[in-house]
Amino acid sequence: MINVTQTFLPPIEEYKKILQRAWDKKWLTNRGELLLELEDKLSDYLNISNFFITTNGTLPLQIAIKALGIKGEIITTPFSYVATTSSIVWENCTPVFVDIDKESLNINPDLIEEQITEKTKAILATHVFGNPCDVISIELIAKKYNLNI
Ligand SMILES: Cc1ncc(COP(=O)(O)O)c(C=O)c1O
Known part of the structure; x- marks a missing residue:
């Protein structure tokens, strides 16, 4: 095991x-x-100047959504801890799930663009089991469509 x-x-x-x-x-x-x-x-x-500690991992997700003023759809992964999706819902946004890559188990960047609409405001990706998600590809897509990441 x-x-x-x-x-x-x-x-x-x-x-x-x-x-x-x-x-x-x-x-x-x-x-x-x-x-x-x-x-x-x-x-x-x-080497980060704007920094504070919160009591758990859910709060900063909600704070980030609130602080960025995001209202609308947020593309995310269906395979993560519940807080990834609940933070989106608690901030009155709509989660849009993009399937995961079968090797890394993280959101598959190749499938993100087909889910982007005029309502899409952000991409919320996570890293699973110590496998980092493809941050560079996700960042490029976010820049291309002017989305928060
Ligand atoms: C990806 C992810 N986001 C958020 C959380 C939420 O953390 P907490 O239970 O500290 O609120 C977890 C917890 O495991 C997590 O794995």
């Missing part, structure tokens, strides 16, 4: 030292010191 959800944990002693700081401050929510420190470190590491 191939385990696709292998969990990687730091050594417990290393983790306890970090947790101790939260215990000492008694500050577990609402933009505490550890969260701000992690944001700074990640923002430096990724």
